[in-house]
Amino acid sequence: MAKVPVVTGFRRSPDGGRGLARDLRVRWALEEIGQPYVVELLDFAEMKEARHLARHPFGQIPTYEAEGLTLFESGAILLHLGQAHPVLLPVDPAARARAVQWMFAAVSTVEPPIFEFSLATVLERDTPWFQERQEMLAGRIRAVLGRLSDRLGQGDWLEAGFTAGDLMLVSVLRRLAGHGIIEDFPGLVAYVARGEGRPAFQRALAAQRAEADAAQAG
Amino acid sequence: MAKVPVVTGFRRSPDGGRGLARDLRVRWALEEIGQPYVVELLDFAEMKEARHLARHPFGQIPTYEAEGLTLFESGAILLHLGQAHPVLLPVDPAARARAVQWMFAAVSTVEPPIFEFSLATVLERDTPWFQERQEMLAGRIRAVLGRLSDRLGQGDWLEAGFTAGDLMLVSVLRRLAGHGIIEDFPGLVAYVARGEGRPAFQRALAAQRAEADAAQAG
Structure with a gap:
């Protein structure tokens, strides 16, 4: 069981680091609620392997794993995160x-x-x-x-x-x-x-860009 | 404030009563939880009028109105209905x-x-x-x-x-x-x-077909 949530993203995003892939939505939400997380980067072959298909039946990103719960679909992940965080979902x-x-x-x-x-x-x-x-x-x-x-x-x-x-x-x-x-x-x-312009978005994008640059260089 | 929820649907569905439009999802969910409802049928011109756009900004169906709450998007309506009904959403x-x-x-x-x-x-x-x-x-x-x-x-x-x-x-x-x-x-x-085959689906489809037949005859 991971203590810190694990999110999956593209090792080499087709957008070259502009943050258009759906993992950015989850990263942004985690930054809004101040929840540390780690990102597991996958290439396209890894996304279609049995290990990842067990997390995401359609072989895509993002997924979210924390405390024994595994979810796919950015909307479902945000809705789960928002249950306890009014910055994402109002209490009323x-x-x-x-x-x-x-x-x-x-x-x-x-x-x-x-x-x-x-x-x-x-x-x-x-x-x-x-x-x-x-x-x-x-x-x-x-x-x-x-x-x-x-x-x-x-x-x-x-x-x-x-x-x-x-x-x-x-x-x-x-x-x-x-x-x-x-x-x-x-x-x-x-x-x-x-x-x-939200600071949480800026942090999420900067982290995603740093990873894209590292993947590009590597 | 409506006592019985009001759902909007097509007056003349493009599918000729096969229940492929998105209002059937809401009708089916309401049948699953045993909640009576009324349906307001709209033609395409009415869907683009200001009165309906106030309910549904994209001028589509379905919408859901009950107790002062107005919602569009079948997914959001089902999620709202499921909060209190484990037949739609588990409690865990x-x-x-x-x-x-x-x-x-x-x-x-x-x-x-x-x-x-x-x-x-x-x-x-x-x-x-x-x-x-x-x-x-x-x-x-x-x-x-x-x-x-x-x-x-x-x-x-x-x-x-x-x-x-x-x-x-x-x-x-x-x-x-x-x-x-x-x-x-x-x-x-x-x-x-x-x-x-679920009885709730059958009831929802039968109601929708009866309305389609009446509209066809009318």
Whole structure:
């Protein structure tokens, strides 16, 4: 049984250290609650080995192991961590339910078209349909961002204060930087910058970058 | 404040009453816990009106309203309902965290390629790339189903007993019926049938079908 939680991440992240992989969400959450952790870096072959599949049936990262509990899915890990930490999930049941609602919205409504867009740049770049289909996906992403921007309005966060829902949404929206889509929604650009400006995010990103640099050098 | 919870659903579901829309997940959960509810049916124009956008910022269904709390995202609604009902979420914290992990896996790992596959049959059927891209998506779906089938093994459910995680996964997998993909995984076909065989599922589906028939006739 590990005393300090163990989180898994990419040994060589496809994003070259920009912190777009899903382990950053867990690292960020652990930094928000002040919980020390260690990171186990895996290469793609190790992710498909039986030892890792026992932790994560889909052979992905991140996973979380602590005190005999093993979890996969960043949303589930954040929800578990948030049970005892109001900085992630408010104590009031209604406020907590609304924070959880934004966590689900992040991964099941906002992220899928963004993930498809990112994935297509890897898997479909050489197909004859790449350009036309990316424009269709950009349209779907813009529709979602427009609704999200309307709901955020002039607020700093989606509910009364920062929650794990914002942590997930900011993490999902970061994937869009530089693609000329989110840049049409200045309120959302500021929202992402607000999330990235949190000291806990900065610590998580710096740790992840140091590991990426070490892996690059090694 | 509504005494009986109000759930929103499609007035005319694109699936013609097969219960593939996300409101069925909430209806099924409410039937599992024996909570009476009423359904407010919306057409596509009503879903984009300010009154509904106040409930659901992305203009979709389902929503859930009860005792002054308004929620969207089926996962968040199930998690809220499961707090007080062990038939959805076990009381033991570790078992509960694992059930929640399967809820997130359902909507953020298993559903996205399945949803893309369904969506493409609507939005991309007339594109020149439709057939070739559907085969790529089918390959991504098969990879996920293979892992899920391995984890399920000979078990009836993914953990010790039925949870909201199974409810979400069965609901997601039902979208695949008849496409010649899930049929390659007999263990998963049996798993879906096991979920569909639950009396609570049958009651939810029958209610949804009766409404679809009435809307068709009306």
